[in-house]
Amino acid sequence: xxxxxxxLAVCILAAAVAAGCAAVxxxxxxxxxxADMVKTGFRSEGIAKIDRVTTIDxxxxxxxxxxxxxxxxxxxxAKRIEEANLKSIKWPSDGKFLGDWxxxxxxxxxxxxxxxxxxxGSANGGNCYNCHQxxxxxxxxxxxxxxxxxxxxxxxxxxxxxxAAKPIVEYTWGKIWNAKAYNACSNMPRSGHMGNLNxxxxxxxxxxxxxxxxxxxx
Amino acid sequence: xxxxxxxxxxxxxxxxAGVAAQKSATQAIDEYRAMLADGNPADLFEAKGxxxxxxxxxxxSASLEACDLGKGPxxxxxxFVELPRYFADTGKVQDLETxxxxxxxRLQGFNAAEIAKTPFGKGEMANVTALATFVAAESKGLPFNxxxxxPQEKTFYEAGKRLFFMRGGTHDFSCATCHGExxxxxxxxxxxxxxxxxxxxxxxxxxxxxxxSNGQMWSMQLRLNDCYxxxxxxxxxxxxxxxTALSTYLGVNxxxxxxxxxxIKR
Numbered sequence: 512x513x514x515x516x517x518x519l520a521v522c523i524l525a526a527a528v529a530a531g532c533a534a535v536x537x538x539x540x541x542x543x544x545x546a547d548m549v550k551t552g553f554r555s556e557g558i559a560k561i562d563r564v565t566t567i568d569x570x571x572x573x574x575x576x577x578x579x580x581x582x583x584x585x586x587x588x589a590k591r592i593e594e595a596n597l598k599s600i601k602w603p604s605d606g607k608f609l610g611d612w613x614x615x616x617x618x619x620x621x622x623x624x625x626x627x628x629x630x631x632g633s634a635n636g637g638n639c640y641n642c643h644q645x646x647x648x649x650x651x652x653x654x655x656x657x658x659x660x661x662x663x664x665x666x667x668x669x670x671x672x673x674x675a676a677k678p679i680v681e682y683t684w685g686k687i688w689n690a691k692a693y694n695a696c697s698n699m700p701r702s703g704h705m706g707n708l709n710x711x712x713x714x715x716x717x718x719x720x721x722x723x724x725x726x727x728x729x
Numbered sequence: 730x731x732x733x734x735x736x737x738x739x740x741x742x743x744x745x746a747g748v749a750a751q752k753s754a755t756q757a758i759d760e761y762r763a764m765l766a767d768g769n770p771a772d773l774f775e776a777k778g779x780x781x782x783x784x785x786x787x788x789x790s791a792s793l794e795a796c797d798l799g800k801g802p803x804x805x806x807x808x809f810v811e812l813p814r815y816f817a818d819t820g821k822v823q824d825l826e827t828x829x830x831x832x833x834x835r836l837q838g839f840n841a842a843e844i845a846k847t848p849f850g851k852g853e854m855a856n857v858t859a860l861a862t863f864v865a866a867e868s869k870g871l872p873f874n875x876x877x878x879x880p881q882e883k884t885f886y887e888a889g890k891r892l893f894f895m896r897g898g899t900h901d902f903s904c905a906t907c908h909g910e911x912x913x914x915x916x917x918x919x920x921x922x923x924x925x926x927x928x929x930x931x932x933x934x935x936x937x938x939x940x941x942s943n944g945q946m947w948s949m950q951l952r953l954n955d956c957y958x959x960x961x962x963x964x965x966x967x968x969x970x971x972x973t974a975l976s977t978y979l980g981v982n983x984x985x986x987x988x989x990x991x992x993i994k995r
Binding site: 541542544545548549551552553554555556559560561563564567571574575578579625626627628638640641642650651652653654655691698699700701705706707 | 895
């Protein structure tokens with residue numbers, strides 16, 4: 512009884528400051544408060560426009576809500592999100608999946624691009640080493656993602672152009688283009704889908720991971 | 730002397746392979762930090778902040794010595810580890826920097842909105858950073874204990890949690906992408922898990938800090954600003970409720986952790 516009173520009092524107080532009662536206990540109103548804070552708390556600066564946080568897609572919306580709740584997505588929802596992302600993947604226009612691993616290594620090393628201090632049209636990096644081990648020679652790598660050292664070798668790719676290699680080659684392209692196609696709430700950026708890397712850059716990273724001549728597979 | 734030690738550490742790291750190599754390199758960076766901590770240039774900003782606090786300045790020619798940072802007018806010790814908190818006189822949850830600017834406006838007659846628009850490291854904003862460094866230093870070693878009694882403080886925590894987990898930008902990153910798990914790194918930089926208590930002197934408990942890499946004193950507002958830049962987000966407004974809410978989430982999570990601010994960072 513007493514508790515109810517106290518709770519009610521808090522709710523009235525909270526409502527008075529326009530925060531809403533549910534916000535206090537973490538209901539949908541807290542979502543609204545946060546959304547309003549985002550609208551007024553950020554501004555467009557250079558190429559980094561406000562819509563990057565105000566108009567996020569359904570994939571991000573459901574994953575964000577799941578993280579706040581501390582629960583993974585329901586299996587059916589995750590499947591639907593993954594299928595939608597899979598459909599959006601743009602496959603290589605000429606059917607050629609692999610480029611030059613040396614250029615791929617440079618793209619993997621670069622963490623540049625897309626911030627408000629970058630200019631439009633400047634070459635973006637892949638940010639790969641920030642999160643992944645890739646070539647053995649590079650010891651400064653992150654651990655947010657799994658190690659990709661020996662990526663092709665471990666998967667038995669001796670000829671990336673062979674029919675046997677096709678499933679792995681396609682999966683790898685898809686994962687780089689849109690990682691959410693295989694894991695709805697993956698931490699990995701959707702590099703092709705979001706326009707961070709172009710088709711040619713993705714080919715080069717593909718070569719870094721899958722070309723038997725790449726240091727990754729030595 | 731310093732250079733040779735670092736060179737040796739890097740050479741050693743280069744010889745060893747795999748995980749062992751990264752540990753050596755991380756240790757080398759730790760040693761490097763320990764050497765730097767001997768003479769943390771943050772001391773200079775702390776001294777500057779202390780003199781700014783006592784100095785009669787602004788259109789009203791007043792000092793900040795009557796500024797209420799949450800523990801009563803003029804009480805500096807222990808204030809930092811209880812911020813952000815709700816202030817009845819402004820009717821807002823405020824962090825250290827926005828509260829300092831409120832005091833600069835009310836006591837000294839400065840224009841708060843103008844200061845908030847001033848770039849980091851320039852004009853009065855540079856003074857705000859020095860003042861924040863001084864105030865934080867007065868709470869060094871004290872445990873974080875942000876109040877959560879006021880409904881707005883709770884609301885800010887809940888909203889801050891949502892901001893922390895908000896994926897966005899061109900890379901789908903959220904704060905949690907890097908700071909949501911134990912024992913992760915970007916390149917060789919260790920990342921504290923800020924969804925829970927990261928421990929003494931880490932994460933929220935380490936800023937303001939002096940950054941050796943660019944020779945600047947970084948306030949918490951600047952630290953969060955640069956996180957968002959690297960997340961490829963739009964620009965977070967200085968002193969916005971969004972940043973205060975995020976700081977509330979981080980600060981409440983850090984409960985009991987001892988402040989190391991002002992720290993030194995590579």
